Amino acid sequence: MKSLAENKIEVAQCSGFCFGVKRAMRIAKEALDKNKDAGVYSLGPIIHNNQVVEELTKEGLKPASLDDIKKGVVVISSHGAAPKVFSQIKAKGLRVVDATCPYVMSTQKTVEALSKDGYFIVIFGDRRHPEVESLMGFSGGTAAVVKDEKELGTIEFPHKKIGIVSQTTQLPANYIKVISAVMEKGFSEIRIFNTICSDTQKRQESAAALAKDSDVIVIIGGKMSANTKRLFEICSNICKGTYHIETADELKKAWFKGAGRIGIASGASTPDWVIEEVKNKILMIKEEGMGNG
Amino acid sequence: MKSLAENKIEVAQCSGFCFGVKRAMRIAKEALDKNKDAGVYSLGPIIHNNQVVEELTKEGLKPASLDDIKKGVVVISSHGAAPKVFSQIKAKGLRVVDATCPYVMSTQKTVEALSKDGYFIVIFGDRRHPEVESLMGFSGGTAAVVKDEKELGTIEFPHKKIGIVSQTTQLPANYIKVISAVMEKGFSEIRIFNTICSDTQKRQESAAALAKDSDVIVIIGGKMSANTKRLFEICSNICKGTYHIETADELKKAWFKGAGRIGIASGASTPDWVIEEVKNKILMIKEEGMGNG
Numbered sequence: 238m239k240s241l242a243e244n245k246i247e248v249a250q251c252s253g254f255c256f257g258v259k260r261a262m263r264i265a266k267e268a269l270d271k272n273k274d275a276g277v278y279s280l281g282p283i284i285h286n287n288q289v290v291e292e293l294t295k296e297g298l299k300p301a302s303l304d305d306i307k308k309g310v311v312v313i314s315s316h317g318a319a320p321k322v323f324s325q326i327k328a329k330g331l332r333v334v335d336a337t338c339p340y341v342m343s344t345q346k347t348v349e350a351l352s353k354d355g356y357f358i359v360i361f362g363d364r365r366h367p368e369v370e371s372l373m374g375f376s377g378g379t380a381a382v383v384k385d386e387k388e389l390g391t392i393e394f395p396h397k398k399i400g401i402v403s404q405t406t407q408l409p410a411n412y413i414k415v416i417s418a419v420m421e422k423g424f425s426e427i428r429i430f431n432t433i434c435s436d437t438q439k440r441q442e443s444a445a446a447l448a449k450d451s452d453v454i455v456i457i458g459g460k461m462s463a464n465t466k467r468l469f470e471i472c473s474n475i476c477k478g479t480y481h482i483e484t485a486d487e488l489k490k491a492w493f494k495g496a497g498r499i500g501i502a503s504g505a506s507t508p509d510w511v512i513e514e515v516k517n518k519i520l521m522i523k524e525e526g527m528g529n530g
Numbered sequence: 531m532k533s534l535a536e537n538k539i540e541v542a543q544c545s546g547f548c549f550g551v552k553r554a555m556r557i558a559k560e561a562l563d564k565n566k567d568a569g570v571y572s573l574g575p576i577i578h579n580n581q582v583v584e585e586l587t588k589e590g591l592k593p594a595s596l597d598d599i600k601k602g603v604v605v606i607s608s609h610g611a612a613p614k615v616f617s618q619i620k621a622k623g624l625r626v627v628d629a630t631c632p633y634v635m636s637t638q639k640t641v642e643a644l645s646k647d648g649y650f651i652v653i654f655g656d657r658r659h660p661e662v663e664s665l666m667g668f669s670g671g672t673a674a675v676v677k678d679e680k681e682l683g684t685i686e687f688p689h690k691k692i693g694i695v696s697q698t699t700q701l702p703a704n705y706i707k708v709i710s711a712v713m714e715k716g717f718s719e720i721r722i723f724n725t726i727c728s729d730t731q732k733r734q735e736s737a738a739a740l741a742k743d744s745d746v747i748v749i750i751g752g753k754m755s756a757n758t759k760r761l762f763e764i765c766s767n768i769c770k771g772t773y774h775i776e777t778a779d780e781l782k783k784a785w786f787k788g789a790g791r792i793g794i795a796s797g798a799s800t801p802d803w804v805i806e807e808v809k810n811k812i813l814m815i816k817e818e819g820m821g822n823g
Binding site for chain 1: 690706709710713714716717718719720721722723724
C-alpha cells in the first residue's frame with residue numbers, strides 16, 4: 238500500500254454501512270413510511286450506532302420493551318432475535334418486520350440444523366450480544382458460548398459430536414484458536430462453519446493495512462458494536478496511537494501532536510456523515526496545531 | 531507410573547493383537563476351514579506382520595494378484611479395499627470374504643457419505659497404505675491424501691466445503707496439525723471425524739508411558755505396519771534407545787549395554803509368541819552380559 242503523505246488523512250478502503258446495516262435501515266424506513274399511524278417499535282437498537290438510532294427515533298421508530306407495546310409493528314434488529322421473541326410478538330397480535338442481517342440469518346439456520354441433528358453447539362462470541370442471544374435461541378438454549386479458548390476449559394461437553402459457529406463479527410484468527418481448543422478436548426466429530434461475514438473480514442483487513450501506515454488511527458463506531466471493538470483490537474496491536482470514538486466530539490487534540498499520517502476506520506453501522514464530521518474535525522485540529530507551532 | 535526395577539523387562543500394557551487383527555485372523559481361518567478344496571487367496575498381506583502371513587500361507591492362504599485367481603475365495607485384508615476391487619472380484623465369479631476392520635469400514639462409510647454430500651475430502655495418512663487406498667476408492671477418487679500439514683501447501687481445494695478423516699493408525703497430535711493447516715487455507719465448512727481408532731490411541735499412550743521409564747525400548751512389528759511406525763515415532767522422541775524390529779533375530783547386544791530398564795511395545799498385528807521370543811532373547815543377552823561383566 239502507498240505511504241500516507243504527511244498531514245494527510247486517509248479513510249480505510251472498506252468503510253461506511255455494510256450490506257446488512259444498509260438493508261436494516263431500508264426495512265426500518267419502509268416500515269415507518271407504511272405504518273405512520275399504527276406505531277413502529279424496536280426491542281433494542283436496530284443497529285449498534287447511537288447517532289443513527291437517535292435519527293430513527295426522531296422519525297418515529299420507538300424503542301420499547303415488548304410488555305409495553307399494545308398495537309402496531311415490531312422491527313427485529315439487524316442482529317436478529319430468538320424464535321421465542323417472534324412467537325411472543327405474534328402471540329400479542331403485533332406485526333413483525335424482520336431486519337435480521339441475511340448473514341446472521343444463515344448462522345441461525347445453521348445452528349438450528351446442527352441442533353436438530355444432535356450436535357452439541359459451541360458459539361464463539363459475546364453472550365450478551367443480541368446476535369449471540371438469537372443464536373442461543375435457535376440452538377434450543379443448549380449451546381455453550383465462549384468469548385475465547387480459555388473459557389472452553391471449564392465446559393463439560395455432554396457428548397463429543399460438536400458443531401461450532403462464530404458470531405459474524407469476530408476475528409478469524411481468534412476463531413481458529415477456539416476451534417483448536419475444542420479439538421484438544423477430544424471429539425468424535427466436529428462440524429465447523431465459517432460464519433464470520435465477508436464484510437467483517439474485508440473491513441478488518443483494510444483497517445489493518447491502514448494502521449500499518451499510520452501514526453494515529455481513529456476507529457469510529459458504537460461502543461456496543463462488536464465489529465468496531467474487533468477493529469480496535471486489530472489496530473491497537475499494530476499502531477500505538479489507536480483510539481475508539483463514537484462521534485467527533487470525543488476527539489482530543491493531544492492524540493494528534495506530532496502525528497503526520499492519520500487513518501480513519503469505521504464499524505459496519507457507522508454512517509458516512511459521522512465519518513465526514515470526524516475527518517473535518519481532525520483537519521481543523523491539525524490546522525490549529527500548525528498555526529500554534 | 532511405577533519405576534522399572536533394574537534389569538527388569540516390561541511389556542507395554544496395551545500389547546498383542548488388536549480387535550481388528552484378531553477378527554481378521556478368525557475370518558481368514560474360518561475361510562480356510564470351510565473352503566479347503568476351493569482355494570483361498572489374499573490380494574496383499576491380510577495383516578502387516580510377515581511372521582503371521584507366513585503361518586497363514588502354510589495353512590493355505592495364498593497371496594495372489596486378482597488376474598491369477600481362476601476360482602475360489604478372496605479374503606479382503608484387515609486394511610480394507612476399494613469398492614472397485616469388490617466389483618472386480620465379483621465380476622470374475624469369485625467369492626469375497628471380508629476381513630476389513632470394522633473401524634476402517636466406519637471410516638470408509640464416512641468418506642462415502644461425505645463424497646455424496648459434496649464435500650472435498652482430505653485424508654490424513656500414507657497414500658501407499660492399503661487402508662488409505664481403500665478410502666481413496668470410497669471417495670470416488672477425488673480426495674487429497676496428505677502425510678503431514680506441509681503437503682497441504684501445494685493442494686488447491688476445488689471448493690471450500692471440506693471433510694477430513696484420518697487413517698485409523700495415525701497420531702492424534704499430528705492429525706490436529708493437519709486440521710489446523712486446512713483451516714488456515716480458508717473454508718466455508720469443515721467436517722472433521724476422529725477416525726483414529728481407540729486401540730491405536732491406547733497403544734500409543736501405553737508405549738509413551740513405558741518409554742518415559744526405560745533406558746531402552748524395543749518396538750516389535752511389521753516394517754510396513756503404520757501403527758508400529760507411529761509407536762517408533764512416539765518412543766524415539768522420549769527415549770534415545772528406541773529400536774524397531776520384526777523378530778528376535780534382529781536384536782543386537784550393543785543396544786542393551788549398561789541399560790537396566792528395558793521396555794517392549796508392539797504393533798497391533800504382532801502376535802504374542804513373537805513378543806515372548808523377543809523378551810526371552812533380551813533376557814538371554816542381559817544374562818550373558820552379566821556373566822561377561
